[in-house]
Amino acid sequence: MRILFIYLLPFLLPLTAYLAWAWYRATYVKEHDGKAPEIEKGPWPALLLIGALLAFGVMAATALMRGADSDATYTPPRYEDGRVTPGRLEEK
Numbered sequence: 680m681r682i683l684f685i686y687l688l689p690f691l692l693p694l695t696a697y698l699a700w701a702w703y704r705a706t707y708v709k710e711h712d713g714k715a716p717e718i719e720k721g722p723w724p725a726l727l728l729i730g731a732l733l734a735f736g737v738m739a740a741t742a743l744m745r746g747a748d749s750d751a752t753y754t755p756p757r758y759e760d761g762r763v764t765p766g767r768l769e770e771k
Contacts, residue, residue, distance in 0.1 A: 707716045747768035756766040 704716060704719075708714065747770060750771050751768040752771065754767050754769055757764050
């Protein structure tokens with residue numbers, strides 16, 4: 680099950696979406712005398728730019744609000760006394 684979710688699904692999902700779009704577009708063009716679907720005439724450059732800016736903003740916010748100083752020491756998780764102690768950053 681882990682292999683399915685970690686390796687196969689991320690690989691197959693975009694491929695399946697692309698193949699579904701290609702099939703839909705070919706069917707649409709054939710039925711409408713060679714005219715492309717209306718969705719292809721939309722504001723895609725603006726939507727892609729907005730999506731990239733939002734993704735960058737989320738990454739920047741995550742980097743600024745999490746973590747520790749650069750001189751902090753990382754202690755990895757370990758097993759002690761029958762329990763797993765989570766990893767942590769220790770300030771110097």
